[in-house]
Amino acid sequence: MSAFTVSRTAGRARVGSARTSTPGKAAQERRQRRAAFWFLLPDSLGLLVFVVVPMILAVVLGFFRMDGLGSFEFIGLGNYARMAGDPQFWSSVRITLLYLIGVVPAIFVVGLALALLVQQRIPFVGAIRSALFVPYVISLVVVAMVWEFMLSERTGVVSRLLGALGMNDLAFLGEPSLALGTVVVITVWFQMGYYMVIFLAGLQDIPGEYYEAARIDGANAWQRFRTITLPLLRPTSFFVVVTATVSVITGGLDLVFVLTGGGPAGSTTLLIFYVYEQAFLFGELGYAAAIGSVLVVVLLAWSALMFAVTRGGRFDND
Amino acid sequence: MSSRQISRRDVLRLGAAASGSLGVAWATAGCAPSSGGGAGPLQFWQQYAPAPQQDPNLIAQSQWFLDATRRWADAGERPVDMVYIPAYTDPTNTRLTTAFASGDGPDVFLISPGDFLRYYNGGVLTDLTPYLTQEAIDDFYPDALATRTVDGKIYGLPMEQEPLAIFYDVPAFEEAGLAEGDLPTTWDEMLELGRRLTGGQRAGLVLDTTPSYYQNFTFYPWVWQGGGDVVDPDTQRPAIASDAGVQALGLFRDAVLSGASPRTLPAGGDLVGAFTNGYAAMWQTGVWQVEAMRQNAPDHPYGIFRLPAPAGGESVTVLGGWAWVVNNRGRDPESAARFTVEVMGSVSKASIDAAVQWNGVAKGNVPARRSVTEAIGNSGAFESPVLQQFRDEILPTGRGEPRYPPVIYKAVSNAIQNSMLGGADPRRQADTAQAAIESYLRTYEGGTLL
Numbered sequence: 001m002s003a004f005t006v007s008r009t010a011g012r013a014r015v016g017s018a019r020t021s022t023p024g025k026a027a028q029e030r031r032q033r034r035a036a037f038w039f040l041l042p043d044s045l046g047l048l049v050f051v052v053v054p055m056i057l058a059v060v061l062g063f064f065r066m067d068g069l070g071s072f073e074f075i076g077l078g079n080y081a082r083m084a085g086d087p088q089f090w091s092s093v094r095i096t097l098l099y100l101i102g103v104v105p106a107i108f109v110v111g112l113a114l115a116l117l118v119q120q121r122i123p124f125v126g127a128i129r130s131a132l133f134v135p136y137v138i139s140l141v142v143v144a145m146v147w148e149f150m151l152s153e154r155t156g157v158v159s160r161l162l163g164a165l166g167m168n169d170l171a172f173l174g175e176p177s178l179a180l181g182t183v184v185v186i187t188v189w190f191q192m193g194y195y196m197v198i199f200l201a202g203l204q205d206i207p208g209e210y211y212e213a214a215r216i217d218g219a220n221a222w223q224r225f226r227t228i229t230l231p232l233l234r235p236t237s238f239f240v241v242v243t244a245t246v247s248v249i250t251g252g253l254d255l256v257f258v259l260t261g262g263g264p265a266g267s268t269t270l271l272i273f274y275v276y277e278q279a280f281l282f283g284e285l286g287y288a289a290a291i292g293s294v295l296v297v298v299l300l301a302w303s304a305l306m307f308a309v310t311r312g313g314r315f316d317n318d
Numbered sequence: 319m320s321s322r323q324i325s326r327r328d329v330l331r332l333g334a335a336a337s338g339s340l341g342v343a344w345a346t347a348g349c350a351p352s353s354g355g356g357a358g359p360l361q362f363w364q365q366y367a368p369a370p371q372q373d374p375n376l377i378a379q380s381q382w383f384l385d386a387t388r389r390w391a392d393a394g395e396r397p398v399d400m401v402y403i404p405a406y407t408d409p410t411n412t413r414l415t416t417a418f419a420s421g422d423g424p425d426v427f428l429i430s431p432g433d434f435l436r437y438y439n440g441g442v443l444t445d446l447t448p449y450l451t452q453e454a455i456d457d458f459y460p461d462a463l464a465t466r467t468v469d470g471k472i473y474g475l476p477m478e479q480e481p482l483a484i485f486y487d488v489p490a491f492e493e494a495g496l497a498e499g500d501l502p503t504t505w506d507e508m509l510e511l512g513r514r515l516t517g518g519q520r521a522g523l524v525l526d527t528t529p530s531y532y533q534n535f536t537f538y539p540w541v542w543q544g545g546g547d548v549v550d551p552d553t554q555r556p557a558i559a560s561d562a563g564v565q566a567l568g569l570f571r572d573a574v575l576s577g578a579s580p581r582t583l584p585a586g587g588d589l590v591g592a593f594t595n596g597y598a599a600m601w602q603t604g605v606w607q608v609e610a611m612r613q614n615a616p617d618h619p620y621g622i623f624r625l626p627a628p629a630g631g632e633s634v635t636v637l638g639g640w641a642w643v644v645n646n647r648g649r650d651p652e653s654a655a656r657f658t659v660e661v662m663g664s665v666s667k668a669s670i671d672a673a674v675q676w677n678g679v680a681k682g683n684v685p686a687r688r689s690v691t692e693a694i695g696n697s698g699a700f701e702s703p704v705l706q707q708f709r710d711e712i713l714p715t716g717r718g719e720p721r722y723p724p725v726i727y728k729a730v731s732n733a734i735q736n737s738m739l740g741g742a743d744p745r746r747q748a749d750t751a752q753a754a755i756e757s758y759l760r761t762y763e764g765g766t767l768l
Contacts, residue, residue, distance in 0.1 A: 070421065149586060152584070265738075265740030
């Protein structure tokens, strides 16, 4: 008998022995599975009814022309063909990409920098952490209105400060070349506290011994950051990049809605704003659903790509 | 009495039973007649009543609506519930849209001309003509009724007319050494004055800057003043690329580029705040601001003047205003139509008195009916010289707000935004808008574009 056969036979014997020796264990497992099923059922039903079914309906709706007043017409891929030739759709895609490129790296850098700062033993660190997190818990509409007043042309506090420096008449929300950048800055300000907390949790998971060893070896702060902090933050970084991307692409509606209404001259018409406009302002529910479906597919593809490239944020030796 | 320990199995059974009960309740609720269907009072969605505010004027407006429904119910008719919708006047409010999309629209609701064709073309508006007498129809000002009429059938009854004018801040004019005789009558004079009054924290001339139906609404009269149009009402062909259209886009562009107008609205778009804080000197806006000034800054001196005209053109303004319409898929369209006509479109004394109360006391704006104008005279709110000026001088230059579908709105909006704030060539923008409208109208089927 070969070693392989012996091993497999032994294995079978072990399994058989386990089965025969603990007959109550299997029954217990079944009970636990049943319990898990019943505990999960309410949530699953909620997800099914309020997430899965609407998603399927939205995909189906994308194949119809629907005016929101009861008229349905099946048009196959008509909405998708319209999308391909719609310059405003492509313009909103371009603006969304610019917004994404502006916000995600900034959120990553600012969130990490703030986490590194509030990780230090400095006076009032608890108050500082809270202060930095507070914008995230304020309604985005309120955030937008406050910034709108602060940036108000001629009368806002920011304009007055800049006016004192000789930069008069800057219309942050009325100048197409400034508006999107302004929305990016406000978005980063609003979200930085949340990502600071995420990074802080990641930083606190890194064992202090690594830093002590590095110090003994003579590594300076930058070297410790580059060779210990950044690599060991890999799972956190993955989480931040994926969630920030999704939140930036699917969020921002309230902010743009209140701050600029998509203007000036369409310079802040994000894709999500365009979807909203088509659905609720123009009654083009089918077209809006088609754009929404494309958006979901793009986000799924992006997330899958990120998972594939970074192995879900796992370390190389996991 | 025996005591029994509750097992995990019992807990699970209890949980399952509770979930089942909730599910049944939910399913039953889903099947039951919703607020938009079945028996019970009719629903009237609007932005006035019952007023959640404490302001006496707003309470008076709310009370007007509540009184109207009480009178109707007292007469033994099917009761009507007033449903206050927050931010109803915001065209991006989704409440009405989603209600109709789910087949749960109100029985009676208010709409502005900009929304009219969307609902008419969607086939949800009730023809009110059979419920109206000819005398009542003739009592309405033609411009007030025109944009609510399709093929001679009336689908909405306006409760007011809201003309636009330029409001000016008297202290700002006095500081600049200006008097009433310096009020501009031409576009050039208006821009020149705007530049002169701009300085410090003050914007000289405020034109609306946010892309919206409202901005288009404020833009149309400038096109009409040069004899142009967005869509020719006679031929139903696009006309925005006419010289008048290009000229109007150029006016908005020049106003911003010359520094006469700001790129964003001062004081968050609040005229009262802007005037009382010295943030604006002139502002193109509507008659509803008279009420706002009366409520919030009764002692602040201000005036109005008609929209200046281009060289060789005539002053024309636009008339907005909300109208009552009836959902023909509601629970009882016939009853809802009779209610609407009784309150808004009857020549009965009660109907005229109600309109006098609305236009002359509670709201204080320009009536949509001649009999109401005559009954009010210069009493009540019309003791205000500004309201008298609106009625006597500005209203006659008015034309009803166009009822363009969303695609046309968007084409015009893009042209305005790109010219005004993007600094683009008005001719090119007008041509782009013209092409978009042309393309849309090739397949458009629906009510006449006015």
